[in-house]
Amino acid sequence: MTEAWVAELVERTLTEDLTGGPPLPGAPDLAVTYDVTSAATVPAGQLGTADLVARADGVVAGLPVAARVFTRLAPGATLTAGATDGDRVARGDVLLTVRGPVRALLAAERSALNIASRASGIATLTRRWVDAVEGTGAVVLDTRKTTPGLRPLEKYAVRCGGGSNKRMGLYDVAMVKDNHVAAAGSVAAAVAAVRERAPRVPVQVEVDVPAQAVEAVEAGADFLLCDNMPPAVLREVVALVAGRAELEATGGLSLHVARAVAETGVDYLSVGALTHSAPILDLALDLRAG
Structure with a gap:
């Protein structure tokens, strides 16, 4: 702020x-x-x-x-x-x-x-998530699902609760989703286009299944956004990626499953509820x- x-x-x-x-x-x-x-x-x-x-x-x-x-x-x-x-x-x-x-x-x-x-x-809700995954090495992240006009305050509050900030806007991380892949023709083409246009910006690719994770890593993605994957699938992705990209679990997360997700070996848990539902x-x- x-x-x-x-x-x-x-x-x-x-x-x-x-x-x-x-x-x-x-x-x-x-x-x-x-x-x-x-x-x-x-x-x-x-x-x-x-x-x-x-x-x-x-x-x-x-x-x-x-x-x-x-x-x-x-x-x-x-x-x-x-x-x-x-x-x-x-x-x-x-x-x-x-x-x-x-x-x-x-x-x-x-x-x-x-x-x-x-x-x-x-900050209070964020601390509950941070406490839930304590000792696993996973970091709790926020999202852009913030109250219009209050993003700096709300992302500051996440840090006060022990969490970390993801993207502040559309400019600091390139998030390649399915619509971008459809427009570009493939994951590899989308990643290459971002690298050419914005070479200093980290590239993250959203994936739904392990095969997409492998494709994204081979295309050169820095991060993978693993969307709505249960813990067993996340563990498979962790093994397949083998440290070649950072992994962020998102979608369908709750405090009830937070620790199980964190223990799969992912680097981050991305939780929109920190700001949109606190x-x-x-x-x-x-x-x-x-």
Whole structure:
């Protein structure tokens, strides 16, 4: 996540929540900064302290981004970290304490929670997968099945949970699938075309059966994406490839079978659910008077 991307995310997230009205004192340049409830119930200038609290056990991520949400509306706020991204936390743990103008803290509350809860949910689910395959040598990867506009945050959260990132987009790895093979005429032709056009980009070929794996390796693929192969077939592919390419299992994976798949000898488990199906981690903001 670049500094510019984080700043844009914070601005976009706050803009979703705050509509019209007078600006908050700490952020006169933010175009939409009106929280009607807080403006009506909280005296102007009142200071307070708020704790960002875990309501469930999990792994946290996105806390620095959540902190940026608070300081965007209350630049002079004091922040005290209670946890660091990647930490395992328990229900009731204080993750971040913020002191500043109450109106600003409450206006920032939902935006900060949405970011941290989403990222922490992904980190928590990722850690469950990483724990499930611990000791096998297999690495848990994410995919491009991310929430539109949130890919950097979600892939960062995967790393906080102990996983690794696959492709950030369509530009950093050439993924040759069946439609590409059909268009090019063969696996070998597709791989050769990528090598000619983008010689520095790693080439991965999607395969469904062991024979395709052999064909892809002989064509010069760097990685094989082994799609919907049961453990017995994966073991066969591992033996046939014999280290000539890295192997990534994907499709039909669940925590129930994760270890069995990892123990076949594949290098990676590619899990779209890390980002497209992770439930949020329940977090809350508790305001303390004074």
